[in-house]
Amino acid sequence: MATEIPAGTSPFEGRTHPKTICMFDVDGTLTPARQQASQEMLQMLKDLRKECAIAFVGGSDLNKIAEQLAIHGQNVVDDFDYGFSENGLVAYKLGKQLSRASFIGHIGEEEYKKFVKFVLHYIADLDIPIKRGTFMEFRNGMVNVSPIGRNASNAERNEYEKYDLEHGVRAKFVQILQKEFAHLGLTYSIGGQISFDVFPTGWDKTYALRHIEPEGFTEIHFFGDKTYKGGNDYEIYTDSRTIGHTVTSPEDTMKILKELFFTKK
Ligand code: M1P
Numbered sequence: 001m002a003t004e005i006p007a008g009t010s011p012f013e014g015r016t017h018p019k020t021i022c023m024f025d026v027d028g029t030l031t032p033a034r035q036q037a038s039q040e041m042l043q044m045l046k047d048l049r050k051e052c053a054i055a056f057v058g059g060s061d062l063n064k065i066a067e068q069l070a071i072h073g074q075n076v077v078d079d080f081d082y083g084f085s086e087n088g089l090v091a092y093k094l095g096k097q098l099s100r101a102s103f104i105g106h107i108g109e110e111e112y113k114k115f116v117k118f119v120l121h122y123i124a125d126l127d128i129p130i131k132r133g134t135f136m137e138f139r140n141g142m143v144n145v146s147p148i149g150r151n152a153s154n155a156e157r158n159e160y161e162k163y164d165l166e167h168g169v170r171a172k173f174v175q176i177l178q179k180e181f182a183h184l185g186l187t188y189s190i191g192g193q194i195s196f197d198v199f200p201t202g203w204d205k206t207y208a209l210r211h212i213e214p215e216g217f218t219e220i221h222f223f224g225d226k227t228y229k230g231g232n233d234y235e236i237y238t239d240s241r242t243i244g245h246t247v248t249s250p251e252d253t254m255k256i257l258k259e260l261f262f263t264k265k
Contacts, residue, residue: 010215011094012081017052020219021081021212022257023242025205025233026058028225029253031068033193034157037250042071044254045079051261053217055082057208059191059232061139062090087199087232088208089141098211101141106200107184115181115198119145122176128169130156137195141203146195147173161193170196191232205236221245221260223253 012018024030030045031037048054058065062076062085070076075095077083083092089101104112116136123135123145132149144150147169148160164170174188174196187204190196205224212220222242224233237244247253 012053012215015050015052017219019217020052020221021055021215021217022048022052022221022223023055023057023082023084023208023212023236024253025222025224025226026056026060026065026068027192028249029223029247030056030250032250034064034154035068036071037069041250041254042069042079044257048257048261049081052219053081053215055084055208055212056080057084057088057205057222057236059087059189059197059205061085061137082208082212084205084208084211086139086141087197087203087205088211089139089199089203091208091211093211101203101207103139103141103143103199107186111181111184115143115184118180119177122173123147126169126173128167129159129163132156142197142199144195144197145173148194150195152194157193164194189232190230191226197232205233206239209236209239209241219243223247223256225249 010018027033030041045054056065056069062083065085066076069079077092078095081094084090091098119136126147128147130148132151134150135146137144137150148156152160170190174190177188185201186198187201188196188198189204209220220242222236223245224237225247226233227237227244227246228234236242237246245256247256
């Protein structure tokens with residue numbers, strides 16, 4: 001049963017640091033890319049929740065994030081104080097949905113149709129070693145485009161990532177789209193192994209910050225692995241409202257958390 005919170009009282013008052021929040025990217029930060037979180041990581045997040053508020057802020061949609069973080073079948077948005085999927089374009093607070101932004105609502109059906117037509121033609125003509133299925137995934141606030149297709153297996157993903165790094169397939173594709181659809185004001189973000197996300201400029205991970213603003217946190221920590229320019233953690237990592245932490249793996253995230261919250265100073 002939901003606990004009644006008296007008006008004007010923060011739900012985080014009982015935490016050791018009630019005005020602090022830790023926000024985490026998912027792939028490469030809480031979990032290996034597109035895989036499940038370790039038991040050790042899940043336990044650490046549980047312990048951290050006693051210290052301060054916690055949030056995930058992933059580029060993926062909620063289903064994918066749940067596969068990675070809710071490994072015991074629980075509802076992932078109950079394990080975090082805030083849940084931000086699709087960069088926060090779909091947002092939850094304490095298990096309840098806050099809002100959902102619409103990509104089509106923003107660019108319009110006609111422009112969207114032209115975009116889809118162009119992308120699918122381009123992929124059809126693309127000569128890469130293998131192709132699978134689901135080349136475009138329509139989400140709420142963004143679309144995800146994958147030259148190999150989202151149905152690629154883990155082994156195929158790893159192979160494709162290497163191939164893409166060498167041949168710049170996604171980078172070239174993005175350049176062409178930027179030119180062709182310049183009037184739409186879209187951002188293209190290569191955040192994972194086999195695809196890139198497309199969303200209106202400004203709808204990057206900083207979008208999630210508007211949802212925590214009313215709570216008046218004085219320390220906002222952000223942890224991410226793609227914090228370099230062009231990576232999908234860059235904007236939130238460099239935002240003046242956050243204290244950014246670059247991590248190299250989930251183990252590195254745990255190491256930094258231990259130093260920040262679990263080591264007596
Ligand atoms: O979280 C990072 C990215 O993870 C997936 O990327 P890929 O399938 O290419 O590894 C996607 O869900 C993508 O939207 C997301 O940004």
